[in-house]
Every structure is written in C-alpha cells, then in structure tokens.
Amino acid sequence: MNEIILMSHILFGVLCMVAAVWLFVDVLHANAGNLARIRKLSWGAAAAMWLAFLVGGYFYVTAYKADKAIILAEKNKPWHFAHELVMETKEHLVIILLLLATYLPIVAANNLAASKDARKLMLWLTVTIAVLALVMDGEGALIAMGVKMGLLAK
Amino acid sequence: METNTVSKRSVSFGLSLAIASIVNAIIVCVKEKNETVMNGMKKLTGHHWITHTVIVLAVFALFGVIFSRMNGGQGRKITIGWLVRTVIGGVAVAGLIIVGFYLFAD
Numbered sequence: 001m002n003e004i005i006l007m008s009h010i011l012f013g014v015l016c017m018v019a020a021v022w023l024f025v026d027v028l029h030a031n032a033g034n035l036a037r038i039r040k041l042s043w044g045a046a047a048a049m050w051l052a053f054l055v056g057g058y059f060y061v062t063a064y065k066a067d068k069a070i071i072l073a074e075k076n077k078p079w080h081f082a083h084e085l086v087m088e089t090k091e092h093l094v095i096i097l098l099l100l101a102t103y104l105p106i107v108a109a110n111n112l113a114a115s116k117d118a119r120k121l122m123l124w125l126t127v128t129i130a131v132l133a134l135v136m137d138g139e140g141a142l143i144a145m146g147v148k149m150g151l152l153a154k
Numbered sequence: 155m156e157t158n159t160v161s162k163r164s165v166s167f168g169l170s171l172a173i174a175s176i177v178n179a180i181i182v183c184v185k186e187k188n189e190t191v192m193n194g195m196k197k198l199t200g201h202h203w204i205t206h207t208v209i210v211l212a213v214f215a216l217f218g219v220i221f222s223r224m225n226g227g228q229g230r231k232i233t234i235g236w237l238v239r240t241v242i243g244g245v246a247v248a249g250l251i252i253v254g255f256y257l258f259a260d
Contacts, residue, residue, distance in 0.1 A: 084254050088251055099211075100245065103167055124241070
C-alpha cells in the first residue's frame with residue numbers, strides 16, 4: 001500500500017509540474033479562444049498539487065518513520081543529509097508550493113487575453129511552480145536514494 | 155482592448171501568499187529551536203507538521219480576506235511590478251531561510 005501511496009504522490013506532483021509548464025506556454029499565447037482551457041488547467045494543477053500534498057503528507061505522518069530510521073542508521077552516515085537536509089527542507093518548501101498552486105486559479109480568473117499585468121503575474125507564477133515542483137521531485141529522488149543506500153549498508 | 159489590471163483577489167491573495175511563506179519559514183526556525191513550541195505543535199494535531207501546515211494555510215486565507223476587504227472593499231492597490239516582486243520575493247526569501255536554517259543553524 002505504501003508503494004502505491006508514494007507512486008501516486010509522485011504522479012500528482014509531476015502532473016502539477018507538467019500543467020504549470022503547459023500553462024506557461026498557453027498564457028504566452030493567451031487569447032479569447034484558450035481562456036477557458038487556461039482556467040480549467042489552473043484548477044487541475046491546483047487539484048493535482050493538493051492530492052500530491054495530501055497523499056505525501058499521509059505517508060510522511062504515518063509511514064516515513066521507518067524510512068527515516070534506515071537513512072539515519074549509523075552505517076549510512078554519508079547519506080544522513082537525505083533526511084537532515086533534504087527531507088527537512090522538502091516537507092516545509094512543499095507548503096509554499098501548495099500555496100502557489102492554490103493561488104493559480106485565482107490569477108487565472110483574470111481576463112488574461114486582455115490584461116498584460118495578469119499575464120505577467122501568471123507567467124511568473126507558473127515558472128515558480130514548475131521550478132519548485134522540479135526541486136521537490138529531485139529532493140524526493142534523493143530521499144529514496146538515501147533509503148536505498150541505507151538498506152545496502154545493512 | 156488591452157488593459158493593465160488584475161483582480162483585487164489576485165492582489166490580496168498574492169500579498170497574503172508572500173506573508174504566509176515567510177510565516178512558514180519563521181515557524182520552521184522557532185519550532186526546531188524551541189522544544190516547548192515543537193511539543194505544543196505535536197499536541198495540537200498529533201503531528202507538528204500538520205499543525206504547521208494548518209497555521210500557514212490559515213494565515214494565507216485570513217490575510218487574503220483582510221487585504222481584499224481593505225479600502226472599503228476595493229482591496230489593496232499596488233502596481234503589478236510590486237505584486238510580482240512581493241510574491242516571488244516572499245517565496246524566494248522563505249525558501250532561502252528554510253534551506254539556510256537546515257544547512258547552517260540546525
């Protein structure tokens with residue numbers, strides 16, 4: 001079950017990242033014809049992020065303790081940073097990503113075809129979400145590697 | 155016709171996002187350095203991270219509503235340049251505080 005939870009956490013996170021990149025391109029070419037798609041996609045990106053957050057949060061609160069013990073095992077010292085730096089920053093940076101994704105539909109509700117200001121805000125927002133989601137993805141990979149190295153060191 | 159405006163909700167929740175991000179970073183520093191705070195946060199919801207998340211989301215919602223009700227319901231008035239700088243700057247500063255804290259202070 002934990003494997004399914006973790007994989008769906010990654011899936012929803014990646015979906016949010018892909019949606020942010022798609023939105024960036026769509027907003028660059030915003031017009032009356034793609035406004036509805038931009039708004040729906042913004043809601044989709046926010047929903048994906050919330051799902052990734054809730055699923056990942058559930059795993060973190062209920063099951064991560066075992067992974068943490070493996071990472072922090074004495075024989076796995078070179079990989080202690082996978083928890084002490086990477087996981088610790090990830091669990092708090094992701095809250096910012098959740099806020100950004102929640103803000104996305106609010107900005108997308110503007111008339112992006114007509115407002116240059118709204119497009120500018122939306123472009124900055126989507127870039128920030130995509131970059132932060134990529135950072136989260138990389139941090140997740142490092143944590144998984146920390147667990148793998150801990151198991152190999154046993 | 156091209157316009158240069160964003161909705162009051164975009165301004166209000168943008169400013170609120172910057173504040174909530176900084177609050178998020180401040181809570182990280184305080185709870186990691188103060189055991190009483192950490193234990194209190196654990197007691198409130200069963201896990202410090204859940205309490206942390208609830209506080210940050212509450213700050214985001216609360217300030218968003220407060221800012222949108224300012225100026226007799228017209229919301230805060232700032233230029234788009236300031237709004238973008240505040241949102242992105244707030245996120246960047248909060249991110250740097252969190253990473254810097256775990257790199258150097260924890």
